[in-house]
Amino acid sequence: MVMSAVIDDDTLQAQAQALGRYLQQQHLSLVTAESCSGGWIAKLVTDIAGSSVWFDCGMVVYSYEAKQALLGVRAQTLEHFGAVSRETVLEMVSGALARSGAGIAVAVTGIAGPGGGSEDKPVGTVWIGWKRRGGYARAQVFQFTGDRDAVRRQTVAAALAGLQQPD
Template sequence: MNAPEYATDAALQATAQQLGERLKAEHLTLCTAESCTGGWIAKILTDIPGSSAWFDCGMAAYSYEAKQALLRVRPETLMEHGAVSKETALEMVSGALITSGASLAVAVTGIAGPGGGLPGKPVGTVWIAWKRRGQYPKAEVFHFDGDREAVRRQTVAESLRGLMALA
């Protein structure tokens, strides 16, 4: 299944370019904390020449252990709510800012498929959280359609769109 128009390669590159220009103009830096996208957000951002002026780091944390060690997600949060939850996404984005020097961060955690869906958390369920240093984080749940590629691509697109609103 194809991803929506806003998630084409050209659209992702254009949004990433625009975001980079805004971050550079505002003297802001960015960090990514990624689970289901496995570093795709960081990749699309660092494909832009000169991104070292505003991209701080990216952390791909799939396992519970990695989420705890790299992003300071509490074991209790993972046990009570699971990796794909608002609570985990919020702790991931806050932890990313704690462990990096970035001005703002995005965190994603979800079920890209084809398996792994659970009652109440079907394939395509993705939580995205955004935070600017010194502000409260925001998290939103999405229910994307399509295969693994489409779910991940839409997650990247929504992550970038949320960062544009925050920058």
């Protein structure tokens, strides 16, 4: 899915607040596993007073080693598919949920730029995965446009929006 949008701070804050209300209503807590967003999702939700009721923890995992050690992503997955792939994000989101007390998880991995892209995975390619405890994991690829900040903002917005969608 190709997306291009200017996402401002107020929009992200409103999304995080809406997510908090939703998670409280659902009696769920959240865990995040973030690569290209660098902890931005966790920062947004913890900016909200009282978020400790519905936010469990967050992990920023840039390196292959961190993805393996903290989330249990298999070396074979990273070697065969790379960090920016459906397979990796599904292992990330499953690992985050398994290693936390949360009821719902989101994971993001992508190429925010300005470098690092390839013909197969250009700058702006981002995989996002979501999973509920006891439910099925789902993943979606996005092709965001803009500079590094714009790609990361769009990633955070899409990750937050996907948390409120049914399995």
